[in-house]
Amino acid sequence: MIDVSVVTTPDIGVEVLPDAYYLTNVRLETGFVEEEKPWLDEPVITHTDTELKTLRIADGKIAEILDNAAPIPPEAAAYDAQGQVMLPTFRDMHIHLDKTFYGGPWEATLPTEHGRADRVAQEREMLLKLLPMAEERTAAMIRLMHSQGTTVCRSHCNVDPVSKLGNLEHLKNSFARFQDTLQSAIIIFPQHGLLASDSVGLMREALESGGVSFVGGVDPSSFDNAMEESVDTTVQLAVDYNVGIDIHVHEPRETAIPAFNRIMDHMEENPQLQGNVTFSHAYGLAELSPEELADIAARMKALGVDFAGGVPIGKGQMPLRELHEAGINVMSGTDSVIDWWDSFGNCDILQKASEIARMQYRSTEFEISRTLGYATGFVTPLNDAGEQVWPKAGDEASFNLLPASCSAEAVARLPVRNAVFHKGKLAYGNLPKAG
Missing domain, CATH: 3.20.20.140 (Metal-dependent hydrolases)
Incomplete structure (x- = not known):
């Protein structure tokens, strides 16, 4: 819990980020993994696939989603998401x-x-x-x-x-x-x-x-x-x-x-x-x-x-x-x-x-992942078919970074929210500089 006795302004302890910057090592969901199990008649979703990406944030939006190995201009500000999963703002x-x-x-x-x-x-x-x-x-x-x-x-x-x-x-x-x-x-x-x-x-x-x-x-x-x-x-x-x-x-x-x-x-x-x-x-x-x-x-x-x-x-x-x-x-x-x-x-x-x-809901990978929508206004990284629908270039840069592997784990385990962004601005938490 925040110690409200010492916090008197909205921005204490929160770094003011520049209008444009890069986020490296951002974990994005890319699809569901189906597997066959001998005791089941049909394949079942068992996991969520993810990839690490670099995002360029500019003017409150996700300007680009880049390969994680993409070079970053030496003069640009860059921060390391440390492999945390990115979820829509709550x-x-x-x-x-x-x-x-x-x-x-x-x-x-x-x-x-x-x-x-x-x-x-x-x-x-x-x-x-x-x-x-x-x-x-x-x-x-x-x-x-x-x-x-x-x-x-x-x-x-x-x-x-x-x-x-x-x-x-x-x-x-x-x-x-x-x-x-x-x-x-x-x-x-x-x-x-x-x-x-x-x-x-x-x-x-x-x-x-x-x-x-x-x-x-x-x-x-x-x-x-x-x-x-x-x-x-x-x-x-x-x-x-x-x-x-x-x-x-x-x-x-x-x-x-x-x-x-x-x-x-x-x-x-x-x-x-x-x-x-x-x-x-x-x-x-x-x-x-x-x-x-x-x-x-x-x-x-x-x-x-x-x-x-x-x-x-x-x-x-x-x-x-x-x-x-x-x-x-x-x-x-x-x-x-x-x-x-x-x-x-x-x-x-x-x-x-x-x-x-x-x-x-059932406590399965697929059904738990669907319930994330109750926290996000039903903006979810994957749709029901497992297609990546968020984030896209041009989306508002309002999101959370959490130490979880996917949406389902975040809902089930309720990890801390280490960095919270609203239209590109850091609302809570912190991240180390990249590089």
Whole structure:
């Protein structure tokens, strides 16, 4: 864990690289290896082939992929990847970076007697206490994300009668500090209920302040006790300000599915929302039969609805693989990170991919390698046919270098991320000079 007591700026301990440089001894995946086994009827993928290459990075892109023996101009800057595997950058698409105990004294979550109502009551007490240190706490979490290989994120941000727009201001400032090493988007989130806390005016004020990409929402039936009005108001905010929607729904199927269908009704009437709506958590989907899930997944796909989840442990197993294979854009997130909602969380999206692999895939070379996509937005070095599809010359130079032989080993063993790059800039770690 990063010692946040001594780290006060985004770039401490991180070398500033030149705009153009070479990376030697980069391990790239090139294909799957099939072998025949006497106890199996057909050949099976047993390994992943790799080759060492030299990459030329320039102006934030992978300018060239060269043979590893290619000469490097003597005046050029060059660094040695030391045979580490190169994987696409990781993406945390559901996280709350605006509120956390991380970076301060340890505090575990308190027991509750009335579920989320108690958590909200505690939050009302905590928000103003933490507001003066919110920006540094957020910065600490961003550094933690970088150390885990993440350089792309979408963060929810409280808008509520207690903190008003204070958390939003601090989150924008933090993102500005890390603009060279983090691609970010903000979802304004009425944590205490859009209608229940009378936050519609604050949400409009937040949208008018700029820099917001999505309108959030939470449990329109159990929080707002008015599903239709809550959904309709959320949609109207998104339409009025031309932003997307990302709504938390923890409710059971009886209330969740009608809410999802009402949102999708609005999407049919407002084409600008199509491809710009996310259902987050959506635990009610785990209660559906395969036929019911297929029906709602087909409608989600037709309208471009994304799904985002934190891979919950101890709840009904979410149908993540089924949604992905139905053509839904499934996004992973680390959700709360050491706060009053959850004592756990380490910003490690690769760990989330590993958990999905263990729950829903076979522990084979091929299937484990496929689950890397849950950490990378389904950018993977090899496609299902074993063809190399990433990286290519011209791709953005956002990637990780890890001490592993291939994607499958990285997912299974969760090695340290020794060097993390965002658009050619070193976001975390270090590499020795080549030569």
